[in-house]
Amino acid sequence: AKALAPPPPPRAFRQEARRILAGLDDEAKAGQVLLVGLGGQARLSANEASALKELGPGGLVLFGFNIGEDLDSVGILIDGLQAVARDSKAGLPFLVAVDHEGGPVFRFKSGLTHLPAAALVGSRGPAYARALGEIGGAELRALGFNLALAPGVELSRKDNAQFLGQRTYGQDAPTVDRAAGAFIQGLESRGVAATAKHFPGNAGVDPHKGLPRLEVDRAELERDYL
Numbered sequence: 001a002k003a004l005a006p007p008p009p010p011r012a013f014r015q016e017a018r019r020i021l022a023g024l025d026d027e028a029k030a031g032q033v034l035l036v037g038l039g040g041q042a043r044l045s046a047n048e049a050s051a052l053k054e055l056g057p058g059g060l061v062l063f064g065f066n067i068g069e070d071l072d073s074v075g076i077l078i079d080g081l082q083a084v085a086r087d088s089k090a091g092l093p094f095l096v097a098v099d100h101e102g103g104p105v106f107r108f109k110s111g112l113t114h115l116p117a118a119a120l121v122g123s124r125g126p127a128y129a130r131a132l133g134e135i136g137g138a139e140l141r142a143l144g145f146n147l148a149l150a151p152g153v154e155l156s157r158k159d160n161a162q163f164l165g166q167r168t169y170g171q172d173a174p175t176v177d178r179a180a181g182a183f184i185q186g187l188e189s190r191g192v193a194a195t196a197k198h199f200p201g202n203a204g205v206d207p208h209k210g211l212p213r214l215e216v217d218r219a220e221l222e223r224d225y226l
Contacts, residue, residue, distance in 0.1 A: 024090055027056075027089065028056055028090040031055055031056035031057050031058065031088075031090060032056070032057070032058040032092070033058060034055070034057040035058060035061050035097060036052075036055070036057045036060055037060065037061055037062075037063065037066075038066055040066070041066055041067065041073060043077060043080055044077070044080050044084065049084050052084050052088060053087050053088045054088075054089065055089070056089030056090045057088075058090075058092075058094070058095055059094045059095025059096060059097055059147065060094055060095070060096055060097070061097040061098065061099075061149065062074075062077075062096065062098050063098075064108075067107055067109065069109050071108075071111040071143065074143050075143050075144055078145070082094060082096075082144070093146075095146060095147045096145050096147065097145065097146075097147035097148070097149050097195075099148075099149045099150065100115070100136055100140060100148040100150045101115070101150040101151060101152055101167055102114065102115025102117055102118065102121075102132065102150075103115070103117025103119070103120070103166050103167065104117065104165065104166060105150075112139045112140075113135050113136070115132050115135070115136055117166035117167065118151065118166065118168055118179070119156070119166040119167070119168060120166070121169060121179055122168075122169030122179045123170065123175070125178070126179060126181070129169075129178075129179040129180070129182040129183045129186070130182035130183065130186040131186065132183060133182065133183040133184065133186020133187040133188075133189075133194075134186040134189055134190055136148065136150075136187060136192075137188070137189065137190030137191065137192040138190045140187075140190075140192050141190050146191065146192055146193060147192065148187055148193070148195065149195045149197065150187075150195060150197070151179075151180045151184065151194065151196065152169075153169075153176055153180045153196045153197065154167075154168050154176075154198060154201050154202060155168060155170070155172065155176055155201075155225075156168040156171045157224070159203050159204040160201070160202045160204065162204070162206075163202055164202060173224070180196065184196070200214065200221070200226065201214060201225040203215070
C-alpha cells in the first residue's frame with residue numbers, strides 16, 4: 001500500500017474538529033467517547049445496526065471472535081459498519097479498532113503478517129520497529145481498520161511480568177520510547193492511528209481480574225511510568 005498524503009497541520013485539524021463538534025448535540029457528543037464491541041462475525045444483525053445508529057458511538061473494537069478465517073468477511077463487516085455510521089446520530093465515520101501488538105496479542109487467524117512480540121523488537125532498534133509498524137498499518141488499512149490498539153509502552157518490571165510477559169519493548173525508558181515511537185510512526189504513515197498503552201501502567205494484578213495499584217513515589221512514577 002502506498003503512503004497516504006501527509007495529514008493537515010495540527011492547527012487546521014483542531015479547527016476542523018471544533019467545527020464538527022459545534023454541530024453535535026450533547027447526546028451525540030457523549031456517544032463519540034465510546035468504543036464498543038460487537039457480538040458476531042461477517043455481518044451486523046438488524047438489532048446491532050439499530051443500536052449503533054441510536055447510540056452513535058465514536059467507534060468499535062473487533063476481537064478475535066469477530067474475525068473469521070476469510071479476511072474478505074472482515075472487509076465486508078467494516079464496510080457495513082461504516083454504512084451504519086453515516087446514518088448514526090453523529091453521522092461521522094467510526095473508528096474501527098483492533099489489538100495489533102504482535103506476539104501473543106494478535107487477532108487474525110490467517111492472511112496478515114504476524115508481527116513479532118515487542119520483547120524481540122526493542123533491542124533491534126527503531127528502524128526495525130518502524131518497518132513493522134508500516135507493515136501492520138498497511139495491512140490493517142487495506143481491511144478498513146483505522147485504529148490499532150498498540151503499541152504497549154510500559155517498562156518490563158518484576159511486578160508486571162506475569163501479566164505483560166513478552167508485550168514490552170524493554171526494561172528502560174529510552175529503549176521503549178525509541179521502539180514504540182518508531183512503531184507509532186510506521187502505523188501512522190500508513191493511515192492507521194496508534195494507541196500508546198496502558199496508562200499509567202500495570203502492577204502485579206491482571207487488570208481484567210482486579211484493580212491494579214501502583215505503590216510508587218513521585219520520582220518513580222515520573223521515571224518508570226509517565
